[in-house]
Amino acid sequence: MTYCIVVSVKEGLVLTSDSRTNAGIDNVSIHRKMHALPTHTNRTIVLLSAGNLATTQAVVDQLARDMKENAAVNLNTVASLAEAAEYLGQISVCKQNRHTNANAGQNGFFPAATFILAGQIAPAAHGAYLIYPEGNFITTSSHTPYLQIGEIKYGKPVLDRFLKVDTSLHEAGRCCLISMDSTMRSNVSVGAPVDLLIYRKDSYHLQEYYCFQEDDDYLLQLRRLWHEKLKESFAALPHIGNNEMHTLPYYQD
Amino acid sequence: MTYCIVVSVKEGLVLTSDSRTNAGIDNVSIHRKMHALPTHTNRTIVLLSAGNLATTQAVVDQLARDMKENAAVNLNTVASLAEAAEYLGQISVCKQNRHTNANAGQNGFFPAATFILAGQIAPAAHGAYLIYPEGNFITTSSHTPYLQIGEIKYGKPVLDRFLKVDTSLHEAGRCCLISMDSTMRSNVSVGAPVDLLIYRKDSYHLQEYYCFQEDDDYLLQLRRLWHEKLKESFAALPHIGNNEMHTLPYYQD
Structure with a gap:
């Protein structure tokens, strides 16, 4: 499994991904899911990938x-990120089809892959696109300034609570790490190292990149502190008032 | 959609369920998913249901x-909760099969339903069983003292954080309401009223029951306070140290 998030805020982009892949529960490996493409200097494009590993590698x-x-x-000729997303979608569908046809009738073979393409192509603003296995794509909005792929549900509530378009890059980064932590707790097929990339708009550089191992001091500290704070918060919640109590009626047949 | 939780702790049981059902996104109704069965006085059995509404009503x-x-x-003759779960599983499979056969070949018809059966049959201890659509079932353990059905992922991290077998009934109740709140925020097909039943072991009475409407004062207070506390907790998280920063390498083809 996989869990990747891209946040697109006013200040720029925050990309987060885990690194665990599995071809069956008995075949677990580590592969980076964050791919920086070597484009010209007036453009920056980074991909996150989820799904079939052969497809994602073939596409990249x-x-x-x-x-x-x-x-x-x-990627050096496309005029916009949307055009880049469309081009990537076509390549993805092509790579998937090639092997689907060769294995027609074989069960249990799923070549599907999902991508997030994030970056900036001058002179336009930065942005992010989620490309579905079918090749179609969506982008973020001012109401929902993030995109997720892979095991998205466990870590979604914390993103919904804290991410706004004017959230700072580092706040968004911490929010993504908390979201990643909740997901890793609930699904063992999502795992470290955790890649975190912070892209400041108009910089066209990928210089703020962190790769957190499982036993990374900062990650452990963040996890412990968040857990302690949540425990305190939970202990401070108000008790249910007796005035609201009733008797549950029995089923009437 | 649906979200139901049962927690089985040393002091007894806590059952929580939402009330929103939908037959397609354009056909949303309110149905209680918590069903108290009118058994003899030496036994208490309550069901929670998720899935096809016709199947769950037919089974109950x-x-x-x-x-x-x-x-x-x-339910008055079965000797244990496990036996009750097996009996319920057989009825569920039977009800599902009846309509599956009648509609053989029709696409988009899913009669499957999942249940949690919780309660106590004297002189044994209280407990809870999750019955799958196939009729097989599982119970809780000392490591995982809860069962969930329906839209389970959004609200799972908070249960994993706080629920232990020695959690008090009211603490478990608040934890379930928080879990329900996270789920309702992320999936609009899960909605109020929220039913909460607290069963104290060996009582054989369902006297502590709460039905929270969407605008219930306590529920709103809980939601607001939890959100504020989380915001404070989030603001107090440590910043990433610069010493961990690197440059993301470009993809090498």
């Missing part, structure tokens, strides 16, 4: 190769 | 009818 490799070989359309 | 009705008609096996 094709994107890099298209740039290197100066293909008619590649 | 059959259980009540079997008792009324003194069927060979009914």
Whole structure:
């Protein structure tokens, strides 16, 4: 399984991903799911991936190769992030179809992969797109300034509580780490190292990147403090008033 | 959709359920998912249900009818909660199969339903069983003293954090309400009124029951306070140290 988040706020972008992959519960490995593409200097593009590992690797490799070989359309020629998302979607569908057809009739083979493409292409603003396995895509909004892929539910409530478009980059980063922590607690197939990338708008540099191992001091501190604070908060909650108590009626057949 | 939780702690049981049902997003209704069965006085049995509404109503009705008609096996004759779970599982499978066969080949018809059966049959201890649509079932353990059905993921982290077998009944009740609140925020198909039943072991009475409407003062107070406390906790989290910062390497093709 996988869990990746991208937050797009006024100050820039925050990307977070886990690194655990599994081909069956008895085949667990570590693969980075955050891929920085070597584009020209007037553009920055980073991908996050979830789903079939062969598909994601094939797609990232094709994107890099298209740039290197100066293909008619590649990440250096697309005029916008939306165009980049469309181009990525076409490559993804193509890579999935190739192997679906070869294995027609085989059960249990799922080549589907989902991506988030985030970055900035000058002179436009930064942004992020989630590309579905079918190749279609969505972006963030001022009401929902984040996108998630993979095991998204456990860690969603904390994002909904704290993320706004004017949240600072570092606040958003801590929020994503808390969301990642809740997810790792509930689903063992999501695991460290945790990659965190903070992109300041108009910088076109990926210089603020953190890779937290499972026993990283900061991550452990964050986890312990959050847990303690939640415990205190929980202990301070008001008790239910007796005036609201009733007797549960029995089922009437 | 639905969200129901049962917690089985040393002091007794805590049952929580929402009341929103939907047959498609354009057909949303309110149905209580907590069903108290009118058993003899030496036993208490309460059901929570998720899934197809016709199936859950048919099952609950059959259980009540079997008792009324003194069927060979009914909730008054079963010797244990596990036996009650097995009996319920058989009825559930039977009700599902009836309509699956009649509609063979129809797409989009899912008669599946999942139940939690909780209560106490004297002289044994109280307990809870989750019965899958296939009729098989599981119970709680000292490590995981709760069961969930329906939309379980959003509200699971808070249960994992706070519920232990020696958690008090009222603490467990507040924990379930917080879990329900997180779920209602993230999935609009889970909604009020919220039913909360606290069963003190060996009491064989359902006298501590609360039905919270959407605008209930206590529920609003709990929600507001929890949100404020979480915000304070979040603001107090430590900042990431600069010493852990790196540059994200570009993809090498």
